[in-house]
Amino acid sequence: xxxxxxxxxxxxxxxxxxxxxxxxxxFCNCILWGKHExxxxxxxxxxxxxxxxxxxxxxxxxxxxCLIFYYSSKLGMLLFFRSAGDGPDIYKGKICSLKARALLxxxxxxxxxxxxxxxxxxxxxxxQLITDVSGSGNxxxxxxxxxxxxxxxxxxxxxxKTAEHCDCLQCFFIIHSMxxxxxxxxxxxxxxxxxxxxxxxxxxxxxxxxxGEDDVITSPYNSVLAMKELNEHxxxxxPIENESLFDIVNKIHHMVNxxxxxxxxxxxxxxxxxxxxxxxxxxxxxxxxxxxxANLLLNLTSSARFEGSLNMDLNEIxxxxxxxxxxxxxxxxxxxxxxxxxxxxxSRSYGTHLGFKDYLLIHSSPCKLISSQ
Amino acid sequence: MSIVAVQLxxxxxQIGQEVFNTICGDVRGTHGLCSKxxxxxxxxxxxxxxxxxxxxxxxxARAVLVDMEPKVISQTLxxxxxxxxxxxxxxxHFCQKQGSGNxxxxxxxxxxxxxxxVIMNLVRKEVEKCDRLxxxxTIMSMxxxxxxxxxxxxxxxxxxxxPTSFILNHVIWPYGTGEVIVQNYNxxxxxxxxYQSSDALLVHENDVIHKICAQLMHIKQISFRDVNQVIAHQxxxxxxxxxxxxxxxxxxxxxxxxxxxxxxxxxxxxxxxLRNIPQMPENSLAYSTFSWHGLLKHLRQMLIANAKxxxxxxxxxxxxxxxxxxxxxxxxxxxxHFNTSIAxxxxxxxxxxxxxxxxxxxxPSLYTSWLNPQDAFNEWKxxxxxxxxxxxxxxxxxxxxLLKPLDNxxxxxxxxxxxKAYVHQYTKFGIEEEDFLDSFTALEQVISSYTNL
Numbered sequence: 001x002x003x004x005x006x007x008x009x010x011x012x013x014x015x016x017x018x019x020x021x022x023x024x025x026x027f028c029n030c031i032l033w034g035k036h037e038x039x040x041x042x043x044x045x046x047x048x049x050x051x052x053x054x055x056x057x058x059x060x061x062x063x064x065x066c067l068i069f070y071y072s073s074k075l076g077m078l079l080f081f082r083s084a085g086d087g088p089d090i091y092k093g094k095i096c097s098l099k100a101r102a103l104l105x106x107x108x109x110x111x112x113x114x115x116x117x118x119x120x121x122x123x124x125x126x127x128q129l130i131t132d133v134s135g136s137g138n139x140x141x142x143x144x145x146x147x148x149x150x151x152x153x154x155x156x157x158x159x160x161k162t163a164e165h166c167d168c169l170q171c172f173f174i175i176h177s178m179x180x181x182x183x184x185x186x187x188x189x190x191x192x193x194x195x196x197x198x199x200x201x202x203x204x205x206x207x208x209x210x211x212g213e214d215d216v217i218t219s220p221y222n223s224v225l226a227m228k229e230l231n232e233h234x235x236x237x238x239p240i241e242n243e244s245l246f247d248i249v250n251k252i253h254h255m256v257n258x259x260x261x262x263x264x265x266x267x268x269x270x271x272x273x274x275x276x277x278x279x280x281x282x283x284x285x286x287x288x289x290x291x292x293x294a295n296l297l298l299n300l301t302s303s304a305r306f307e308g309s310l311n312m313d314l315n316e317i318x319x320x321x322x323x324x325x326x327x328x329x330x331x332x333x334x335x336x337x338x339x340x341x342x343x344x345x346x347s348r349s350y351g352t353h354l355g356f357k358d359y360l361l362i363h364s365s366p367c368k369l370i371s372s373q
Numbered sequence: 374m375s376i377v378a379v380q381l382x383x384x385x386x387q388i389g390q391e392v393f394n395t396i397c398g399d400v401r402g403t404h405g406l407c408s409k410x411x412x413x414x415x416x417x418x419x420x421x422x423x424x425x426x427x428x429x430x431x432x433x434a435r436a437v438l439v440d441m442e443p444k445v446i447s448q449t450l451x452x453x454x455x456x457x458x459x460x461x462x463x464x465x466h467f468c469q470k471q472g473s474g475n476x477x478x479x480x481x482x483x484x485x486x487x488x489x490x491v492i493m494n495l496v497r498k499e500v501e502k503c504d505r506l507x508x509x510x511t512i513m514s515m516x517x518x519x520x521x522x523x524x525x526x527x528x529x530x531x532x533x534x535x536p537t538s539f540i541l542n543h544v545i546w547p548y549g550t551g552e553v554i555v556q557n558y559n560x561x562x563x564x565x566x567x568y569q570s571s572d573a574l575l576v577h578e579n580d581v582i583h584k585i586c587a588q589l590m591h592i593k594q595i596s597f598r599d600v601n602q603v604i605a606h607q608x609x610x611x612x613x614x615x616x617x618x619x620x621x622x623x624x625x626x627x628x629x630x631x632x633x634x635x636x637x638x639x640x641x642x643x644x645x646x647l648r649n650i651p652q653m654p655e656n657s658l659a660y661s662t663f664s665w666h667g668l669l670k671h672l673r674q675m676l677i678a679n680a681k682x683x684x685x686x687x688x689x690x691x692x693x694x695x696x697x698x699x700x701x702x703x704x705x706x707x708x709x710h711f712n713t714s715i716a717x718x719x720x721x722x723x724x725x726x727x728x729x730x731x732x733x734x735x736x737p738s739l740y741t742s743w744l745n746p747q748d749a750f751n752e753w754k755x756x757x758x759x760x761x762x763x764x765x766x767x768x769x770x771x772x773x774x775l776l777k778p779l780d781n782x783x784x785x786x787x788x789x790x791x792x793k794a795y796v797h798q799y800t801k802f803g804i805e806e807e808d809f810l811d812s813f814t815a816l817e818q819v820i821s822s823y824t825n826l
Contacts, residue, residue, distance in 0.1 A: 309597040313442070316472070320553060344514070
């Protein structure tokens with residue numbers, strides 16, 4: 001597995017109490033909204049599925065979400081993938097017959113098509129995709145009301161098919177942005193739908209919130225409308241902000257390029273790295289940011305994929321961090337951002353970093369809010 | 374007579390595996406320091422108690438493994454099989470795909486009834502393999518969801534299905550700082566339910582064992598494996614065969630029954646604490662010698678001063694003078710944290726046990742007034758040394774050892790309950806606020822009984 005990076009999460013439930021959590025998880029079904037890009041690597045490979053908004057290619061800071069699937073043990077692999085076909089699942093380092101337990105939905109075809117032509121085309125089959133041509137135009141109402149009604153049966157059917165492949169379905173991971181039209185509108189519509197169709201299955205939502213300098217003019221409306229739905233229908237929300245991600249990326253960049261003595265960083269230890277991938281494509285500017293979120297979700301599920309002396313399930317996270325039903329927004333932070341090659345920091349000290357705003361994936365501080373009143 | 378172990382949840386399974394490992398290692402070891410005949414009797418008694426014979430000759434542990442997710446059980450089974458000296462029965466385990474999520478209500482109200490038939494069938498199969506059943510030994514933690522919730526349910530089922538067998542619950546008290554936020558709720562609910570169906574609760578506190586690992590065993594990076602090994606050693610020192618006072622010629626045939634008889638005279642008082650002396654890293658054993666006098670002096674003071682281990686004992690605490698009036702002795706006791714006992718059991722293993730005088734433990738001032746000191750104190754001995762310790766002594770005590778931790782846990786749980794935090798997670802599965810209140814009442818009753826000893 002290479003470097004041992006140790007990621008600990010700090011969740012701030014809005015009641016202001018600070019909790020530190022080590023995590024683990026089980027089966028999940030992933031639903032990805034909007035557009036996405038993907039690239040993959042070799043043995044013990046990581047698969048990136050990035051999800052971004054229409055404007056992302058032009059804009060540096062757009063709402064992006066990315067997911068890394070990283071498997072090592074066979075059990076761990078089966079959580080996110082299923083075996084299809086007769087041959088071996090991995091042959092000479094390439095995935096042969098694994099299919100991701102995921103549904104990719106976008107009202108525009110560009111990104112999904114890119115995935116299907118990219119190295120991950122074998123992981124997703126066409127039965128798992130739902131696309132349209134025209135997009136939602138950054139309008140929550142179009143996503144929720146228009147496309148919702150139009151695609152409802154289609155989505156339900158595809159969900160059921162994917163769910164049937166699971167021995168025991170425990171939770172849904174929903175990844176979307178809040179500022180756009182499809183991710184936020186159609187995304188929250190499907191959240192609603194999941195609650196109706198699969199009431200006992202946990203719904204974990206990773207939402208990318210618009211930052212202060214977001215370019216989508218209607219993003220406040222979209223976010224607020226989507227928030228209402230999240231309040232009522234999600235079990236747990238992990239909000240993420242582009243600005244914070246960008247700050248982290250800058251911090252790492254600064255560290256790596258500072259040239260100071262004793263500051264050589266172990267390359268695979270970066271929280272933005274896609275360790276182990278052999279990417280021939282040039283890295284896009286938001287890949288680093290996506291990797292951070294990917295690492296977040298990766299570590300969230302690590303306890304389910306590997307054995308340990310104290311396992312922590314996804315429903316245990318929900319149980320311990322959600323004291324009242326509507327207070328389910330979990331602020332996350334990652335540490336360390338990098339590991340220095342010649343300095344060994346004891347893992348105990350990582351906990352102290354978690355409260356600092358440098359490490360948070362969304363800039364929020366309960367104390368600040370209270371004192372400003 | 375045989376003991377059937379029921380390992381519940383991740384904690385239960387990990388500890389259970391270490392316990393069987395320790396017992397097997399002790400029995401096979403050559404450090405018995407006693408006659409061959411004695412050794413053989415010990416070996417036979419132990420094997421009958423904990424293992425059944427399989428065709429392959431490898432002893433099979435008398436255990437049922439239960440967990441709601443598959444990872445821990447498969448790990449436990451494989452580690453045991455790898456040791457080569459003992460293993461678990463391949464059929465005696467039950468697991469599901471999805472855990473309990475640290476939710477007591479999930480374990481008790483959902484997983485329990487759903488899987489009751491299967492689990493009880495497994496237990497029945499193990500019981501049928503025994504010639505005579507001494508009782509059940511369940512291992513669980515209180516903080517999680519499966520061990521605590523499902524454990525409480527299973528204990529109830531065991532009580533219903535086997536009304537005349539003894540049930541001893543080994544319970545792991547979570548760290549004060551906690552791995553789980555709702556651990557106090559889970560603990561309160563577990564304890565109140567176990568109190569109704571179990572015969573005795575033998576408690577190990579994570580904080581205490583952690584300190585033992587740090588200060589006595591000098592382990593730098595303490596892992597759960599180290600903690601479990603210390604716990605296994607302490608449990609082994611109680612449950613390995615020993616001679617009771619009545620039957621000094623052969624090993625006790627009824628370990629759980631003898632334990633209950635000596636230690637639990639009244640159903641209101643079921644909390645047992647365990648202390649073991651000496652504890653040291655294995656590589657220091659060869660260079661240490663002990664005297665029984667020294668060991669027992671420390672053990673007695675550990676009992677009186679409620680010390681958790683042999684370092685840092687408060688020697689100022691003294692038992693009250695017999696002549697003083699009850700009210701003043703009560704207040705001075707409270708000031709000096711004197712630990713009043715209901716009943717105590719000391720188990721001595723190793724060289725020269727026959728010559729040891731345990732009169733200091735029979736001092737009536739150590740005990741409550743309503744029990745005759747002759748009945749309140751018992752001793753078990755065996756010349757066969759345990760687990761490479763030339764001399765070792767264990768104390769199982771029904772006293773105020775656990776009063777403070779219990780008070781702490783109930784207090785914290787009550788604070789949380791005052792704001793009704795997390796209650797919706799339990800209500801979701803059928804545990805209402807009234808159930809919480811009932812549990813609080815039950816435990817307050819236990820606390821007040823122990824305080825007024």
